[in-house]
Amino acid sequence: MEKPPVLLPKKTAYEWSRELSKTAARRFFLRRFRNSILFFYINFAIGIVCLAGFRAGLIQHEQLAWIYLIPIIVCSVPTMILAFTYLKIAKTFSEFPNKRFSICAEEAGLTFQTSESSTTVKWSNIKRIWKFSDFWVIFRQTPRLVCSPLPVAPLSAEIFKTIEDKVRQHGGQIT
Numbered sequence: 001m002e003k004p005p006v007l008l009p010k011k012t013a014y015e016w017s018r019e020l021s022k023t024a025a026r027r028f029f030l031r032r033f034r035n036s037i038l039f040f041y042i043n044f045a046i047g048i049v050c051l052a053g054f055r056a057g058l059i060q061h062e063q064l065a066w067i068y069l070i071p072i073i074v075c076s077v078p079t080m081i082l083a084f085t086y087l088k089i090a091k092t093f094s095e096f097p098n099k100r101f102s103i104c105a106e107e108a109g110l111t112f113q114t115s116e117s118s119t120t121v122k123w124s125n126i127k128r129i130w131k132f133s134d135f136w137v138i139f140r141q142t143p144r145l146v147c148s149p150l151p152v153a154p155l156s157a158e159i160f161k162t163i164e165d166k167v168r169q170h171g172g173q174i175t
Contacts, residue, residue: 010162013102014154020135021094024149027132028093029086040082047075093149103150105162110138112148123170129163130175 030037054068104111109122121140128139136150152160164174 010156010159011102011104012154012156012159013100014151016099016101016151018094020149020151022090024135024137024151025086025090025093027135028130028137028147028149029089031130031132031137033082033085036078036082040079043075043079047072047079050075103155103159105159105166110163110166123166123172126167126170126172128173128175129167 050068050071054066054072057068100114102113104113106120109120110126111118111120113119121138125141126138127141130137130139132152134152136152138148138150140146140148167174
């Protein structure tokens with residue numbers, strides 16, 4: 001027996017909080033900069049070793065102790081870049097003036113609504129979805145690539161299935 005098609009529209013509402021914002025930013029950052037984070041840990045370890053060498057050189061009054069500062073400075077630059085990138089992502093994910101959202105899966109696309117505005121994203125403009133246990137990050141193509149975090153908790157299985165099917169039908173990737 002064939003399963004009947006999912007009837008659209010499917011709608012649900014949720015409230016964005018500071019906790020959701022932090023979690024979404026952290027998950028996005030860790031997945032986007034996965035290889036850079038390994039580089040960060042290696043840099044951090046090298047920096048600690050060089051700092052210990054610099055301190056030991058100062059204690060023993062060695063004239064070449066300053067040479068240990070060069071790797072410390074070189075290692076701190078990428079670390080600072082990653083830190084500022086994370087702060088920028090966290091700020092972007094928390095900049096929602098209206099915290100109440102509703103999402104509606106329709107035939108035309110996915111509609112995000114607040115009390116102030118409504119935005120419909122065509123299914124063909126959704127290029128990728130990153131799935132996490134508690135969040136989805138939806139990447140949509142406007143003149144530039146934009147991402148929208150979507151908490152999993154308030155959404156029903158029907159909405160998930162509808163979004164996945166529609167995105168795949170229109171050539172999007174789900175990972």
